[in-house]
Amino acid sequence: MLLLIIFIAVLLCSCTKEERLTLAVGGTPEEVLKWEKLVDEFEETYQIKVEVLRQPADTDLRRQSLVVALTSKSPDPDVFLMDVAWISQFLESNWLYEIRDVDTSNFFPVSLQAGLKNGKVYALPLFVDCGVLYYRKDLLDKYECPVPETWDQLLKCSLKVMKEEGENFYGFLWQGAQYEGLVCTFLEFSASAGGSLDQLDSPQNLKALRFMRDLIHKYRVSPPSTYTEMKEEEVRILFQSGRALFARNWPYAWALHNSEDSPVRGTVGVAPLPGFRRGTGASCLGGWHLGISRFSDRKDDSLKLVKFLISEKIQKRIASLMGWNPARTDVYRDLTKSMKHLSAVKRACLKAVQRPAEPYYSQISEIIRLFVNGAISGRVDPSEALKKAENRIERLKGYYR
């Protein structure tokens, strides 16, 4: 018993540490190491000590650890990263401290918008992500296909190439498993048909959803595993093995497609996603924002750290060191010289669209992915799926009104 008391006392003592600036970052171990490098630079410049709190790599788990810290009003972490999909929840929960006196003129507009509330800045994008189209340059040349600007072109070219390349070769890979990524793909098809996720039961969305289903079941240019397994890495690995003509993925895949041991190295091109008509293509906005906790005990230093991380110099470093897409449009010109895919990424991000900005978005997302997945698997009729999803979302909104 005495031991127990001592043990608890020691535990309590270790909680009341000296105040220090804490930054919560997650990701792979290499990513976290690179973060520590960036933070070292900040420490040297400002003479402020920063402790990097390591989070898991999984997005849901990162969110979980932040939600726990913030609901308990913990002073740590002071600064953290948020996926663009959860910012609304954080904004509406009043967990964020206003980021004052920053120049916001250079950010991608849709991305900046996501962090605003009543015109005030509560979260600033650190880097952006936008869905892009990867294609096989060599095969497009061989079969005389243009880089598709419409879904129709993409479909025709896929069918043509698949006929020649034989079995086990697919036209178009995309994320269709029942998870958050499916909401993104659906949003892109929907927006490129002129639809919106705020009004699900619309002719535009029906057109988009039917097309998604037909890609798998009617034209068979997308594999049947699309609606069960296809997430980012599944798409990336299959495309990289040389067994597909087109793939929808995030910009991170570029470096991997061109890595030393990649079978498709040097033959991959990247472009903004096609639309149902020329010029209507849209990209789902992803990326991570920086935020300062309202419960932070070091708000001034936190502001300095945020401003440091969105400075031109560090934004460039983020691109070259981490391989992320800077949130500032003005750094792209210098970067595209060495990272060629970035010009397509920039064009895609300028046409980015945001997922529904509701604090209970994750429940909306559950509904959308449930019904969209049901429709593309062929189990539910697309128009029925959209009607049901819309009903369900209306009911959900009622609970939180």
Add this chain to the structure above:
Amino acid sequence: MRKEALFALPSFAFIFLLLLIPLAGTFYLSFFRYTTFIGKDFNFPENYIRLFEDPVFIKSLLFTLQFTILSVSLELVSGLLTGLIIHSSFPGRGILRGLVLLPWAIPGVVSARAWESMFNYSYGLLNYLTDSILGLRINWLGNELTALLSVAVADLWKTTPFVALIILAGLQSIPEDLYKQAKVDGAGIFRRFREITLPLIGPFILVAIVFRTVDALRVFDLVFVLTEGGPGGSTTPLSLYAYRIYLGGDLGYGSAVSVSLFLISLTVSFLLLLISRRRHGFE
């Protein structure tokens, strides 16, 4: 107070602090509309009414029950067989007993990852086999029926050792003399099994059922890794559903889902204990 009662104090404190308080807290929260983004107001019984109106909840309740019945019955059969095998004496029995325990010792997430790669459509071992023998690929985690079966099989592999161990303990408690006498009386191997083994390990089987049922009702890690609740939400157990709702910031409704899971577990284990007590006078 008697002195002996003091000795029960640590375990009572443990149960009180770590089980009863959080439990009461969850009950309490489930009476509120409590989200991180709106605030907190009393709305009993609205969260509970919402449960019945919520098709996702009903679907995940059905999945939870299906999974529990399927996996527990499979595990009983395989656990019984495994138990009988490692009870009989043969050279290398000690090594086999150790090996049989292996799946139970592997952390759930790790074994789930291993199964995930075996079920994979493109490069999984199972499809390699079906492809080379039958020439077809099956989307194991991809449709509702095979996904349920896949999860059940992975669970079967992992928890058979647990059932086998309990049954082994039961088998070892049976005196050899009974079998010898039965043999003298001319009872065959199946007769001996039916008349001696089964009745005598009955209480042990019930213990295994109780433990496994309660465990299966709150399955989480396996499904989280293998299917993440898909395809089409068909493999979302209640625990995963509650977790998702908590994550979205709705603590009140999430608590209501958790409470419902708790009540189901409680009822089921109570019924099972009632049966065992009536059947075997087993306490």
